[in-house]
Amino acid sequence: MSALLEVEHLEKRFGGVTAVDDCSFAVELGTVTGLIGPNGSGKTTVFNVVTGYLPADGGGFRLDGRSVRRPDPSRLARSGLIRTFQHARVFPNLTALENLVVAAPQGWRAAGRARSPADLRARALELLEEFTLDGHAGTPAAELSFGQRKLLEFASILMSRPRLVLLDEPMAGVNPRLVEGIEQHIRRLHAEGLTFLVVEHDMPLVMRLCDPVIVLDRGRKIAEGDPEQIQNDPRVLDAYLGD
Amino acid sequence: MPFVFGAAWQMNLFFFTVMYAALASAWNIVGGYSGYISLGHAAFFGVGAYAVAITFNHVGIGGGYRPFYVLPLVGIGVGAASVPIAWVAYRTRAATFAIVTVTLLFVVQQLAFNLRSLTSGSQGLSLPVPSFPVSTYEHPFYYAMLGVLALSALASWYVRGSRLGLMLFAIRDDEDRARGLGVQTTFAKVSSFALSVGLVAMAGGIWAYYISFIYPQFAIDPLVTIGMVLMVYLGGKGTIWGPILGAFILVPAQQYLAYRLGASQLYLVGYSAIFLVVMLFLPRGILPSISDRLRHLKARRRPERTEGAVSDEPVERVAVS
Numbered sequence: 328m329s330a331l332l333e334v335e336h337l338e339k340r341f342g343g344v345t346a347v348d349d350c351s352f353a354v355e356l357g358t359v360t361g362l363i364g365p366n367g368s369g370k371t372t373v374f375n376v377v378t379g380y381l382p383a384d385g386g387g388f389r390l391d392g393r394s395v396r397r398p399d400p401s402r403l404a405r406s407g408l409i410r411t412f413q414h415a416r417v418f419p420n421l422t423a424l425e426n427l428v429v430a431a432p433q434g435w436r437a438a439g440r441a442r443s444p445a446d447l448r449a450r451a452l453e454l455l456e457e458f459t460l461d462g463h464a465g466t467p468a469a470e471l472s473f474g475q476r477k478l479l480e481f482a483s484i485l486m487s488r489p490r491l492v493l494l495d496e497p498m499a500g501v502n503p504r505l506v507e508g509i510e511q512h513i514r515r516l517h518a519e520g521l522t523f524l525v526v527e528h529d530m531p532l533v534m535r536l537c538d539p540v541i542v543l544d545r546g547r548k549i550a551e552g553d554p555e556q557i558q559n560d561p562r563v564l565d566a567y568l569g570d
Numbered sequence: 571m572p573f574v575f576g577a578a579w580q581m582n583l584f585f586f587t588v589m590y591a592a593l594a595s596a597w598n599i600v601g602g603y604s605g606y607i608s609l610g611h612a613a614f615f616g617v618g619a620y621a622v623a624i625t626f627n628h629v630g631i632g633g634g635y636r637p638f639y640v641l642p643l644v645g646i647g648v649g650a651a652s653v654p655i656a657w658v659a660y661r662t663r664a665a666t667f668a669i670v671t672v673t674l675l676f677v678v679q680q681l682a683f684n685l686r687s688l689t690s691g692s693q694g695l696s697l698p699v700p701s702f703p704v705s706t707y708e709h710p711f712y713y714a715m716l717g718v719l720a721l722s723a724l725a726s727w728y729v730r731g732s733r734l735g736l737m738l739f740a741i742r743d744d745e746d747r748a749r750g751l752g753v754q755t756t757f758a759k760v761s762s763f764a765l766s767v768g769l770v771a772m773a774g775g776i777w778a779y780y781i782s783f784i785y786p787q788f789a790i791d792p793l794v795t796i797g798m799v800l801m802v803y804l805g806g807k808g809t810i811w812g813p814i815l816g817a818f819i820l821v822p823a824q825q826y827l828a829y830r831l832g833a834s835q836l837y838l839v840g841y842s843a844i845f846l847v848v849m850l851f852l853p854r855g856i857l858p859s860i861s862d863r864l865r866h867l868k869a870r871r872r873p874e875r876t877e878g879a880v881s882d883e884p885v886e887r888v889a890v891s
Contacts, residue, residue, distance in 0.1 A: 404752030418743035438734040
């Protein structure tokens, strides 16, 4: 296995607070890697740096072995690294279909093309069907339920056929039935060869879905291993339960 | 209205109505589609006006219809020149963007005051009055402006139906997420800005030739910007016909109020009262509010929609970082 994403000595400070402190880890190709840690341990900050939303204060990361020097969300997305946000972010005034069409990786030369050309439309309809949203193609995303928006967001990141998907708390605020649904989607896509990095607080889910699991505490990696190792690691228990 | 002709004062009113319709329609491509409130568009209106006036005075293109022929060049030139400016301004968002662009307006106005060798400063620049027949003197200007309006509406329509429009709407809804999905947001914003101000500059060029004497404080006037913004909000942001409708209501209303209440500044109060009433009853602008009503009516007539396969109660959870 080779590392798809390597984070090296990453550092990020907000004023006097060091959110990410000399953090290094790797996401191997073809894994569902879990990233866990207590609140404020820097998981989302790592996400934001790796996806180009925040500049790093030190260190950096490699994608496919190539060092990413000036990370930019748009460029990273087009090179196959794509993320979701907490709380189901969709484009509320676009229809479900357009939410997907706009997510297709098209260069600026496509700006003059039709708003939803036939090929992208077909792909989008396919995805809507996969995610049981096919009855809502023409519905503005704002009128979808929370669960449907969650699925729509998930579907939209697949328009670009990414290689690495970063999921930021995919199950936050989601009912148990939908948790199961999203889990199925992740497993299916993983079987199709997609690599995931998942931040999630639902521990039972992380333990049955992710391998390996990386544990952050105060911006550092304190443990890494398969779910069993992590559950029995005293450092992890310490981090979660206090000293 | 467009092809109705009347007395000179009517033609004058038609001219300004069509001019503001063109301006509002062009502004809408930026402010309505991408949601970036530019208050600097009047700067480009002024640049267009000065571009035509300066070509008159320094290049000598001659009178008659010839100034109209340089308009496409003015539009393309101003659009191209706005690219680096837009690129810098678009490093900011929301209120900051509005402030940066309004600053641009005053910078350009100061330039018009101080680059005396080009603009004659506060003395203003005059353009020769063309020898059009007196009875139809306003018609060529009016037709030219109607052409720019048609171009603006066409551009609005085309952009709305293209991927560029989809990119802009995505930016309006959630720019960070659009970036995260690989949408080239900077390209979309800058190119739409260039298109928009190019059209505005062409309208400015015709305006300068029409009134034949331009000063910095009138050619680059914050009220021109305010006019465009108000009309777009009145008619409906992001729609094709909304800005045009807004102009066709507000310009005659403003002229009428100025005529009735002209001696005082009361007409400005009347002007803003119209706007307040609209904001109160049709907060999204006239056209979107009407289409909302229509949709509600239609929905009421249809049987209840069945719920989707996914149930949807958001479950609150503790420990969401």
